[in-house]
Amino acid sequence: MTLSKTEKKILEDSIRDIQDFPKPGIVFKDITTLLNNKEAYGVLMNHLYQRYKEYNLEYIAGIDARGFIFGAALAQMLGIGFVPIRKKGKLPYTTISEKYALEYGVDEIEVHIDAFGKQIGARVLVIDDLIATGGTANAAATLVNQTGAACIECCFIIGLTFLDGIKKLQEKTDVYSVIEVN
Numbered sequence: 001m002t003l004s005k006t007e008k009k010i011l012e013d014s015i016r017d018i019q020d021f022p023k024p025g026i027v028f029k030d031i032t033t034l035l036n037n038k039e040a041y042g043v044l045m046n047h048l049y050q051r052y053k054e055y056n057l058e059y060i061a062g063i064d065a066r067g068f069i070f071g072a073a074l075a076q077m078l079g080i081g082f083v084p085i086r087k088k089g090k091l092p093y094t095t096i097s098e099k100y101a102l103e104y105g106v107d108e109i110e111v112h113i114d115a116f117g118k119q120i121g122a123r124v125l126v127i128d129d130l131i132a133t134g135g136t137a138n139a140a141a142t143l144v145n146q147t148g149a150a151c152i153e154c155c156f157i158i159g160l161t162f163l164d165g166i167k168k169l170q171e172k173t174d175v176y177s178v179i180e181v182n
């Protein structure tokens with residue numbers, strides 16, 4: 001299920017570039033202008049649903065914070081569970097955690113140890129708004145696999161290709177970006 005040229009343009013036009021945020025030299029991809037555009041948000045969610053409806057997924061794991069917006073909506077459309085992968089210190093039950101570096105700093109994410117149920121190898125899609133260095137998604141895929149579940153693919157709305165994050169992540173799992181930006 002590929003995006004038509006018109007759909008791709010609707011999505012690309014809906015994402016705003018903010019120069020020097022949150023630090024000088026970073027061109028920040030602002031997806032709030034995609035979310036408040038019902039046509040673009042609709043095109044995106046329909047595309048994701050069409051792609052993943054045949055994957056036999058059991059959970060969507062969304063990365064804090066913007067991965068929650070797309071992940072929770074997609075899980076509901078697919079009729080499966082949603083699992084939040086959160087920044088350190090936010091989850092109340094027992095967690096496992098992973099540190100990582102990103103384009104503008106270092107951070108740590110965690111997941112509940114029992115988030116994907118008891119069954120070994122539960123099929124999980126990891127989703128986030130954007131991949132830059134790939135540090136965050138790499139840590140998320142590691143966490144999913146450490147719980148005993150299986151990260152089937154990492155999905156991003158925007159893939160920044162100039163940082164090689166996609167290439168590195170592909171050594172670990174399948175990767176899909178709806179839009180690629182140089």
Ligand SMILES: O=P(O)(O)OC[C@H]1O[C@H](OP(=O)(O)OP(=O)(O)O)[C@H](O)[C@@H]1O
Pocket residue numbers: 063064065066067101102103107128129130131132133134135136137165
């Ligand atoms: O590929 P990477 O270099 O790891 O960068 C990508 C991550 O950076 C952004 O989140 P951020 O850490 O800024 O957190 P936020 O969603 O809380 O703003 C983005 O939403 C991804 O999660």
Ligand SMILES: Nc1ncnc2[nH]cnc12
Pocket residue numbers: 026027028029030102103104130132
């Ligand atoms: N350039 C960027 N825009 C938005 N989110 C990001 N996360 C890491 N790099 C980013």
